[in-house]
Amino acid sequence: xxxxxxxxxxxxxxxxxxxxxxxVHHQLTERIxxxxxxxxxxxxxxxxxxxxxxxxxxxxxxxxAELGFGPDYVAGQREALVLARALVPEIFDSFLTRREHSLDxxxxxxxxxxxxxxxxxxPDDPRIDELASTLADKLLTNRELLAMPTGFGNKSDAAxxxxxxxxxxxxxxxxxxxxxxxxxxxxxxxxIAVPTQ
Numbered sequence: 249x250x251x252x253x254x255x256x257x258x259x260x261x262x263x264x265x266x267x268x269x270x271x272v273h274h275q276l277t278e279r280i281x282x283x284x285x286x287x288x289x290x291x292x293x294x295x296x297x298x299x300x301x302x303x304x305x306x307x308x309x310x311x312x313a314e315l316g317f318g319p320d321y322v323a324g325q326r327e328a329l330v331l332a333r334a335l336v337p338e339i340f341d342s343f344l345t346r347r348e349h350s351l352d353x354x355x356x357x358x359x360x361x362x363x364x365x366x367x368x369x370x371p372d373d374p375r376i377d378e379l380a381s382t383l384a385d386k387l388l389t390n391r392e393l394l395a396m397p398t399g400f401g402n403k404s405d406a407a408x409x410x411x412x413x414x415x416x417x418x419x420x421x422x423x424x425x426x427x428x429x430x431x432x433x434x435x436x437x438x439x440i441a442v443p444t445q
Contacts, residue, residue: 300330300333301326301329301330301333302333304344304348305329305333305344308325308329308344308347308348308351309322309325309326309329311351312325312351315351315357316361317360317361317364321364324416324417325347327416327417328413328416329343329344331412331413331416332413335409335412335413336406336409336410336413339396339410342393342395345393346390346393346394349390349393355386356386359379359382359383359386362379363379363383363424363427366379366423366424366427367420367421367423367424368423369423370423371422371423371425371426373423376423376426376427376430377430379427380427380430380431380433380434381430381434383427383431384430384431384434384435384438385434387431387435388435388438388440391440394435394440395441396441396443406443407443407444410442410443411443414428414432415428
């Protein structure tokens, strides 16, 4: 509070005095929150995510770490988000919304962890078939989140761009490649328009 205003405040009646202090407290709280938000933005910029991804995407990555996903998984998701933003901007927001919903649902989060664990399985492991079916069923509980934007599938390179995002890093794990292929097949069989190369 400016020094010039303190004299008037000390001479004020108790009600005005209390109201003025409340106002000063409110202004200080807003200022503190603003400074904390700026500090957090600088921290994210320093770590590179903010330069490539919007705040919502950075929040998804932070949430993954908070939920116990390991650094390798988070790094892969960071790559997927950067690829999605660059290659399929038409579906980037819906991709983020789907990720946010899945992280808010403990069952979805656990299924995702199980899917990540499948990378160490043999590609012919029968558990992959069961997991693919369970994952697809879970995704289908929110069919509206799976819808592609109107006209996206009609673009000549849409399927290629989509595949580069949805199938990145599969070359490192044949079991994940098989799991993704089976999930997509289940979704297509249920009438979801998953782009096909």
